[in-house]
Amino acid sequence: MSLAEHLNHIGPALILYIGAGVVLTADMFSGRAAPRWQLAVLALIGGLGWTYGLAMGDTRGEALGGAVRVDDFALFFSFLIIASTLAVVLSARQWTDSIERGAELYALMLISAASMVILAQANDLITIFIALETTSISQFVMAGLARTDRSAEAGLKYLLTGALSAAVLLYGFAFLFGMSGTTDLDGIADYLASAPEEQRLPLLLALVFVLAGFGFKMALAPFHAWVPDVYQGAPTVVSSFLSVASKAAGFAVALRLFYTGLGGGDTFLSEDWAMFVAVLAGLSMIFGNTGAILQTNAKRLLGYSSIAQAGNIAVGFAAVAAGSTIGPSGVMFFLGTYAATNLGAFIAVQAFAERTGSENIADFAGLPKRSPVLAVVLSLCLISLTGIPPTAGFIAKVYVFNGAVQTGHEWLIVLVAVAVVNTAISAFYYLRWLRTMWLDEAEDDSPIEVAPAVQAVLAAASIGVLFFGLWPAPLINAAQSAAETLL
Amino acid sequence: MLIAFLLVPLLGALAAVLLPAEQEKNARVVALGAAGLTCLIAVAVFLGFDASQEGYQFVQRFDWIDKDTAGFAVQFAVGVDGLSAPMVLLLGILSVVAVLVSWNIEVKQKQYYAWLLFLETAIGGVFISLDLIQFFLFWELELLPMFMLISQWGSGRRLYSATKFLLYTLAGSAFMLLGFLVIGFEAGTFDIIELTENPVTDAVIPLGLVFWAITLAFLVKLPVFPVHTWLPDAHTDAPTAVSVMLAGVLLKMGGYGILRISLSLLPEQAHDFSAILAAIAGFSVIWGAVITLRQTDLKRLVAYSSVSHMGYVLLGAAAMTDVGLSGAALQMFTHGTITGLLFVMVGIIYERTHTREIAKMSGLMHHMPLTGIVFIIAGLASLGLPSMSGFVAELTTFLGSLQAHPAATIAAIFGVVLSAGYILWTVQRIFHGPADPAWAHLTDARTWPEMVAMGVLVVAIMAVGIYPPILTDAIESGIAPIAAIVGGVA
Numbered sequence: 001m002s003l004a005e006h007l008n009h010i011g012p013a014l015i016l017y018i019g020a021g022v023v024l025t026a027d028m029f030s031g032r033a034a035p036r037w038q039l040a041v042l043a044l045i046g047g048l049g050w051t052y053g054l055a056m057g058d059t060r061g062e063a064l065g066g067a068v069r070v071d072d073f074a075l076f077f078s079f080l081i082i083a084s085t086l087a088v089v090l091s092a093r094q095w096t097d098s099i100e101r102g103a104e105l106y107a108l109m110l111i112s113a114a115s116m117v118i119l120a121q122a123n124d125l126i127t128i129f130i131a132l133e134t135t136s137i138s139q140f141v142m143a144g145l146a147r148t149d150r151s152a153e154a155g156l157k158y159l160l161t162g163a164l165s166a167a168v169l170l171y172g173f174a175f176l177f178g179m180s181g182t183t184d185l186d187g188i189a190d191y192l193a194s195a196p197e198e199q200r201l202p203l204l205l206a207l208v209f210v211l212a213g214f215g216f217k218m219a220l221a222p223f224h225a226w227v228p229d230v231y232q233g234a235p236t237v238v239s240s241f242l243s244v245a246s247k248a249a250g251f252a253v254a255l256r257l258f259y260t261g262l263g264g265g266d267t268f269l270s271e272d273w274a275m276f277v278a279v280l281a282g283l284s285m286i287f288g289n290t291g292a293i294l295q296t297n298a299k300r301l302l303g304y305s306s307i308a309q310a311g312n313i314a315v316g317f318a319a320v321a322a323g324s325t326i327g328p329s330g331v332m333f334f335l336g337t338y339a340a341t342n343l344g345a346f347i348a349v350q351a352f353a354e355r356t357g358s359e360n361i362a363d364f365a366g367l368p369k370r371s372p373v374l375a376v377v378l379s380l381c382l383i384s385l386t387g388i389p390p391t392a393g394f395i396a397k398v399y400v401f402n403g404a405v406q407t408g409h410e411w412l413i414v415l416v417a418v419a420v421v422n423t424a425i426s427a428f429y430y431l432r433w434l435r436t437m438w439l440d441e442a443e444d445d446s447p448i449e450v451a452p453a454v455q456a457v458l459a460a461a462s463i464g465v466l467f468f469g470l471w472p473a474p475l476i477n478a479a480q481s482a483a484e485t486l487l
Numbered sequence: 488m489l490i491a492f493l494l495v496p497l498l499g500a501l502a503a504v505l506l507p508a509e510q511e512k513n514a515r516v517v518a519l520g521a522a523g524l525t526c527l528i529a530v531a532v533f534l535g536f537d538a539s540q541e542g543y544q545f546v547q548r549f550d551w552i553d554k555d556t557a558g559f560a561v562q563f564a565v566g567v568d569g570l571s572a573p574m575v576l577l578l579g580i581l582s583v584v585a586v587l588v589s590w591n592i593e594v595k596q597k598q599y600y601a602w603l604l605f606l607e608t609a610i611g612g613v614f615i616s617l618d619l620i621q622f623f624l625f626w627e628l629e630l631l632p633m634f635m636l637i638s639q640w641g642s643g644r645r646l647y648s649a650t651k652f653l654l655y656t657l658a659g660s661a662f663m664l665l666g667f668l669v670i671g672f673e674a675g676t677f678d679i680i681e682l683t684e685n686p687v688t689d690a691v692i693p694l695g696l697v698f699w700a701i702t703l704a705f706l707v708k709l710p711v712f713p714v715h716t717w718l719p720d721a722h723t724d725a726p727t728a729v730s731v732m733l734a735g736v737l738l739k740m741g742g743y744g745i746l747r748i749s750l751s752l753l754p755e756q757a758h759d760f761s762a763i764l765a766a767i768a769g770f771s772v773i774w775g776a777v778i779t780l781r782q783t784d785l786k787r788l789v790a791y792s793s794v795s796h797m798g799y800v801l802l803g804a805a806a807m808t809d810v811g812l813s814g815a816a817l818q819m820f821t822h823g824t825i826t827g828l829l830f831v832m833v834g835i836i837y838e839r840t841h842t843r844e845i846a847k848m849s850g851l852m853h854h855m856p857l858t859g860i861v862f863i864i865a866g867l868a869s870l871g872l873p874s875m876s877g878f879v880a881e882l883t884t885f886l887g888s889l890q891a892h893p894a895a896t897i898a899a900i901f902g903v904v905l906s907a908g909y910i911l912w913t914v915q916r917i918f919h920g921p922a923d924p925a926w927a928h929l930t931d932a933r934t935w936p937e938m939v940a941m942g943v944l945v946v947a948i949m950a951v952g953i954y955p956p957i958l959t960d961a962i963e964s965g966i967a968p969i970a971a972i973v974g975g976v977a
Binding site: 326417427476 | 551552553559620623624625627628630631634635638639646649650653654657658661662664665668669671672691692
């Protein structure tokens with residue numbers, strides 16, 4: 001394999017890394033006059049194009065000595081991550097123009113996104129850990145970038161919990177490596193296939209550590225404590241990036257490690273870790289939804305909601321059955337629709353907050369009059385988050401819950417029962433917000449302008465929410481074929 | 488044909504929203520056109536329905552989620568049988584009535600009519616779905632327009648009531664989805680026809696549990712004691728048209744679900760629990776009636792009477808005999824027209840008196856003779872006077888259930904006595920008695936939308952009362968297979 005071929009495999013990430021460097025260099029030479037936004041957008045479009053090229057072509061398999069692997073699964077997530085980042089960047093211009101370190105934000109976001117793409121491709125424990133750290137560290141800085149007290153606090157909190165979770169993750173990796181003697185996921189899978197029953201306990205310990213580490217990225221309870229604080233305190237641009245791209249990357253790497261490295265449903269351990277994931281899923285839904293009920297700040301509410309949604313997604317993660325793709329494909333379908341939904345919600349909140357200076361839900365009163373676009377998009381996204389048809393959120397929930405029932409495990413049915421009750425609880429706070437928006441009278445009914453780029457992103461998000469709600473087949477097909485490469 | 492039945496209101500809703508602002512007034516014309524056309528389609532479906540054949544007619548199917556790729560199949564499949572055809576007709580009629588009684592709505596007309604038409608599509612989808620997931624989709628879809636209609640155009644504690652409605656329904660339907668998924672996993676299909684022909688006999692969790700998971704949603708919707716408390720609130724605070732739709736067709740989704748899904752898909756479990764269902768039904772009839780007697784608010788009174796009357800539907804269903812099930816199906820249709828009419832009348836009175844306090848009204852007959860007469864007709868039909876549709880339905884229900892559940896039936900028959908009490912007492916307090924000069928300015932209900940709305944429903948009530956076979960032929964062809972399934976278990 002020639003160097004060019006190796007580079008071709010990691011092309012999407014590479015182009016983003018280069019983009020980050022170019023943005024910083026341009027900023028260094030011409031400061032604010034530099035077209036940093038345009039450069040970042042260009043890099044992301046390049047990344048998307050490269051991913052598309054890989055998906056259409058027949059470049060598949062391992063590269064860089066087995067450190068990364070290009071397959072449908074990696075490409076699905078690479079597309080999802082870069083597209084979400086593009087949406088975030090497109091809507092970020094106004095805010096970055098107002099702060100001192102706009103170029104740094106773009107550079108950090110590109111680095112973080114690139115590392116997430118590598119994370120989705122990673123096929124080796126070392127690669128996973130390095131990519132995870134790179135993406136995390138850039139996120140710590142981004143969270144603190146606004147230089148307000150809250151933002152600094154968010155950054156520090158994120159850093160401390162992140163460092164702890166990385167340590168725990170590494171501990172789990174050390175166990176896995178110690179027992180299997182390899183860091184290669186396929187090698188670990190081979191070892192597990194013939195592992196003696198006595199090693200169950202240390203292996204389980206390793207899995208618990210690893211899940212704790214990933215749970216932090218996926219925002220699963222009980223590793224969720226940072227989420228509301230960071231989402232509220234960090235700049236909204238960063239929060240939306242964290243809630244979508246970072247979560248997708250967390251699930252991507254966890255799926256890859258557990259379904260490929262740990263043999264999916266085919267090993268004696270699978271039911272153990274699936275049960276553990278199920279417990280985390282249940283806790284996340286309960287903590288997330290009960291926490292969200294009392295919130296009055298829009299970003300904090302979305303933070304709790306994203307914990308609950310992580311629980312919903314994890315139901316699909318736990319739905320592991322030998323040889324079946326229905327669990328992981330549910331995770332991917334959910335993440336795909338969730339990206340459109342949550343980005344729509346976050347970006348609408350961001351556009352609102354930039355103009356009004358308020359993130360209070362009560363201030364959303366009378367939004368339809370002030371900005372019909374924001375009101376309609378935000379409503380659609382909230383309905384989709386609740387899981388009411390005809391939006392994509394409905395299909396996603398049915399798909400994931402169905403996947404869990406299809407495994408035929410009683411305990412997963414109990415989990416789905418917890419999940420459906422939580423759906424009803426979540427309706428309370430999502431629709432309360434909707435109600436405030438449409439029914440309460442605004443104190444100030446000056447119109448809110450929305451920049452064209454932001455409008456375009458919002459339109460794309462709502463089209464996604466409706467399109468996949470009415471015609472889910474294309475995304476299901478993509479998720480299924482991506483999930484097949486896992487097994 | 489059935490696709491058009493779903494699409495026409497939807498397109499009407501779209502057209503209403505897209506009207507230019509200066510055409511706001513014409514939203515009601517658009518709505519009436521769309522609802523009228525839908526009603527014609529519903530009539531055509533009903534007349535075109537061949538009652539001499541069992542099974543579904545006008546069936547149309549499309550693959551929605553493909554089995555080969557997704558691992559499970561969801562189709563978009565519609566069809567009517569003898570059970571759903573009358574429901575389709577009822578929905579068609581009541582939607583026109585709903586548009587007519589909201590003729591004078593002034594706030595945000597475009598949105599109002601759009602939500603109303605959207606509601607019609609959502610409810611229609613429930614009645615004609617032949618796939619469990621599709622059924623669930625429409626079941627949930629109906630929440631949104633109802634929430635919006637009650638919370639935006641309602642009165643009183645409208646936000647509270649709309650939220651309560653929503654949470655009760657969502658909590659119920661959440662478990663319904665779980666039940667559907669378990670059945671679908673066991674049978675490998677969500678197709679209602681296939682599942683009816685080959686009921687699942689075993690599942691990962693006990694089927695009794697599945698039965699209750701699903702039936703709970705229907706009991707909430709019906710509603711029966713003790714999950715009925717959302718209903719009076721929703722009714723009281725909803726605008727008239729929404730009350731008509733709520734009492735007329737929305738509650739029927741619960742009864743329809745019990746017959747179509749609980750009984751047909753899980754006959755053995757339904758049979759095992761029939762005594763419990765009958766007990767709930769009997770208690771609900773009495774409890775609803777007693778509470779109704781105590782109401783001082785006219786709209787709340789009619790609302791609580793629905794709790795009592797929908798108990799008959801559950802009683803007929805719990806009988807699980809041919810006659811009992813027919814009674815239940817018939818009661819659904821007749822209650823829809825009768826209570827629909829009662830709510831229309833309450834709306835007409837409230838629009839003029841601006842009060843719903845029964846104590847404040849007296850001798851309205853002097854000023855509003857037509858209103859009074861139609862109210863009395865609706866009241867008499869509601870208490871089950873022979874020659875009106877309520878009588879036929881209740882009698883059939885009791886005949887069907889007496890043998891299977893004598894205690895509950897006798898309790899329910901006592902409920903008829905109570906309902907005669909509250910109806911006659913209400914009529915006496917509002918319409919009779921000395922003329923109150925405070926009400927001398929009242930005008931009778933003589934605008935054309937009001938007259939048409941009342942006329943249509945009175946005709947429907949009388950027609951079924953005098954010549955029941957118009958409905959019962961169709962109903963029996965739909966009920967026979969269900970009765971054969973649940974009856975076959977015993």
